[in-house]
Amino acid sequence: MKRTWVVCALLVPLAAWAQPKPAPVVVPEYYRLLEDGNPAELFEAKGEALWTQKRGPKSASLEACDLGKGPGVVKGAWVEMPRYFADTKRVQDLESRLLTCMEVLQGFNAAEIAKTPFGRGEQVSIEALAAWISAASRGEKLALPQGHAEERRVYELGKRAFYYRAGPYDFSCASCHGEPGKRIRMQDLPELAKNPGDAVGFASWPAYRVSSGELWTMQRRLNDCFRQQRFPFPGYASDVTVALGVFMGVNAQGAVSSAPAIKR
Amino acid sequence: MADPMKIRAQVAGDKATVRVLMAHEMETGQRKDAAGKTIPAWHIQDVTAQHNGKTVMTAQWGPAVAKNPFMQFNVKGAKAGDKITISWVDNKGDKRTDEATVA
Numbered sequence: 505m506k507r508t509w510v511v512c513a514l515l516v517p518l519a520a521w522a523q524p525k526p527a528p529v530v531v532p533e534y535y536r537l538l539e540d541g542n543p544a545e546l547f548e549a550k551g552e553a554l555w556t557q558k559r560g561p562k563s564a565s566l567e568a569c570d571l572g573k574g575p576g577v578v579k580g581a582w583v584e585m586p587r588y589f590a591d592t593k594r595v596q597d598l599e600s601r602l603l604t605c606m607e608v609l610q611g612f613n614a615a616e617i618a619k620t621p622f623g624r625g626e627q628v629s630i631e632a633l634a635a636w637i638s639a640a641s642r643g644e645k646l647a648l649p650q651g652h653a654e655e656r657r658v659y660e661l662g663k664r665a666f667y668y669r670a671g672p673y674d675f676s677c678a679s680c681h682g683e684p685g686k687r688i689r690m691q692d693l694p695e696l697a698k699n700p701g702d703a704v705g706f707a708s709w710p711a712y713r714v715s716s717g718e719l720w721t722m723q724r725r726l727n728d729c730f731r732q733q734r735f736p737f738p739g740y741a742s743d744v745t746v747a748l749g750v751f752m753g754v755n756a757q758g759a760v761s762s763a764p765a766i767k768r
Numbered sequence: 769m770a771d772p773m774k775i776r777a778q779v780a781g782d783k784a785t786v787r788v789l790m791a792h793e794m795e796t797g798q799r800k801d802a803a804g805k806t807i808p809a810w811h812i813q814d815v816t817a818q819h820n821g822k823t824v825m826t827a828q829w830g831p832a833v834a835k836n837p838f839m840q841f842n843v844k845g846a847k848a849g850d851k852i853t854i855s856w857v858d859n860k861g862d863k864r865t866d867e868a869t870v871a
Contacts (some may be wrong), residue, residue, distance in 0.1 A: 541838030545774045546791045587846030717794075 526625065527690055535766065544635050544712040544764035547719045551636025554629055560610030569605035571598070582641035583761050586749045588652040595658040597749045598637060599723045602630055602742035618740040622724050634710045634721045637761035645760055646707055648753040655750065658743075662751025665744050666697065675733040677748070681705075691768065696752050703762035706752035711765040719764065722749060775868035777843075777852045784846035784870045786817070788839045788854050789858035811859060812837070818853040819843050846870050 525533075553567050555578070571581035572589065586597035592604055606626070607614040617626045650656055669676040681688055681696040694705035710721045720728075726745045730738050738745050771791035777784050790812065797809025809831055815826040824843055843852065848870050855865040 541787060541789055541840070542789075543789055543836035543838065546771060546789055546836055549774065550771060712836075714834075 510666050513753060528692070529681040531690055531692070538714065538766045542641065542712055542764070543717070544710070544719060544766060546676045547632045547635035547712070547764065548639045549636075551632035551634070552655070554633055555636065559629075560606065560612045562609065562611035564609045564611070566605055566609060566633070567603075569602070571601060578637055580644060582638040582763065583644045583646050584648060586658070586746050586753065589647050589653045591632045593654075594744055595652075595654055595750060597722065597741065597746045598634055599630055600698055600746060602633055603741055606684055622727070623718060631710070631719045631721055633765045635719055638710055638761070641761055643760060645697045645758050646753055646756050647752065648757060650754060658750045659754050661743070662747035665748050666751055671734040673734055675735075677729065677733070679733075692712075699759055702760035703765065704759070706749070706756045707759040707761045707765075708763055708765040710763055711767045715768055720767075770862055770864040773864065773866040775852060775866055777846070777850075777868050777870040779846070779848050779870060780842075783842045783844045784850070784852070785842055786840065786852055786854075786867055786868075787790045790837050790839070790856060790864075792836065792856075792858065794831070794835045796835065798831070809859060811838060812856045813859050815839070816842075816855045817841065818851075818855075820851050821844055821853075829861055 524530075558565050568575045570576075570589075570591075571578065572584055572587050573581050582598060585601070586595050588595050589601065589604075594600075596604065603614040603617060606612040606617065606629075612626060617630070620627045623631070648655075650659065666677045667682075669679075676682075680688070680693050684695045686693040686695075691728065694700035696705050706722075709725050710719055711725075712719050723740055725747055726748060727737060727740075730736070773791070774789040775786065776788075777786045792812055793809040793810055794812065795807055797806065799807045801807050811831050811833065814827045815825075815827040815829060816823055825841060826847040827839075828836075846852070851867055852870060853865060853867045855863065857863045
């Protein structure tokens with residue numbers, strides 16, 4: 505009897521030590537290890553070069569592009585988008601704004617770029633530019649303007665889109681992102697109807713996806729959300745995608761941006 | 769030509785830690801495209817690291833290395849201001865060399 509007790513005393517601490525760490529501990533640890541070599545940096549370097557390079561039918565650079573803080577101002581622009589632009593009389597996110605600049609300044613056909621599949625043609629340029637522009641605001645807090653009536657209207661539109669249930673499974677964005685503690689396989693899902701915290705959700709895209717080796721912009725992320733809901737694909741830089749951006753961004757106001765982040 | 773690498777080299781005690789990001793497709797030769805045809809292998813084969821012109825490390829890589837690979841290693845005795853040069857050659861003969869200064 506006495507011998508059994510000794511064995512037990514030895515086994516208990518060993519068993520506790522050998523137990524695998526739970527997923528909520530291991531997954532963030534894995535992301536931290538990846539952060540040191542985030543290939544999004546390669547896209548940033550490409551985007552920086554593209555900004556000043558003379559391109560397109562008009563052979564012009566994007567240096568005169570106004571991202572909301574004046575022509576050519578990149579730093580801090582990302583955390584204040586989507587926002588209202590007086591020249592286009594629309595609320596635009598980074599990508600729809602880049603389409604405008606590429607059309608007006610460089611002479612590209614914006615409608616054609618919007619129809620181009622992700623990862624091809626000029627979409628590749630937009631990915632790189634989005635990586636560089638968002639990196640210029642890394643560590644800053646989301647501060648989307650809501651002063652213009654149009655910005656508030658688009659927020660309400662985004663809210664409606666977020667809770668809109670449809671499709672064969674009667675999904676809405678809120679089915680997955682409407683309450684805390686949800687996950688798909690190993691991925692914790694941020695609660696996007698309120699502030700999910702620093703460097704999560706809206707504050708962490710664009711991001712480099714390790715599993716596919718691609719840089720995903722917010723538009724591409726949203727496009728995939730629509731796919732997962734079994735919805736028809738939304739138009740690139742369409743009103744509904746911008747509205748969802750405003751809804752998520754305003755809800756996460758004050759959250760620190762980690763874009764371009766690294767994901768599984 | 770291939771896109772530039774990102775090289776960071778930082779002194780840590782009596783050595784320097786070098787971190788390299790390379791832009792490369794690293795296609796394995798095992799995947800098939802939408803039409804069912806095999807995508808030919810295309811990956812980095814040889815990596816060379818030099819410290820002030822002297823080769824300090826060589827590596828042979830194959831299709832198992834990830835797309836846009838990240839490599840980290842230490843160089844003993846490297847000081848601030850030293851030059852670190854990284855070169856790679858892929859299986860199509862394409863090559864790239866980039867240099868960084870130890871900080």
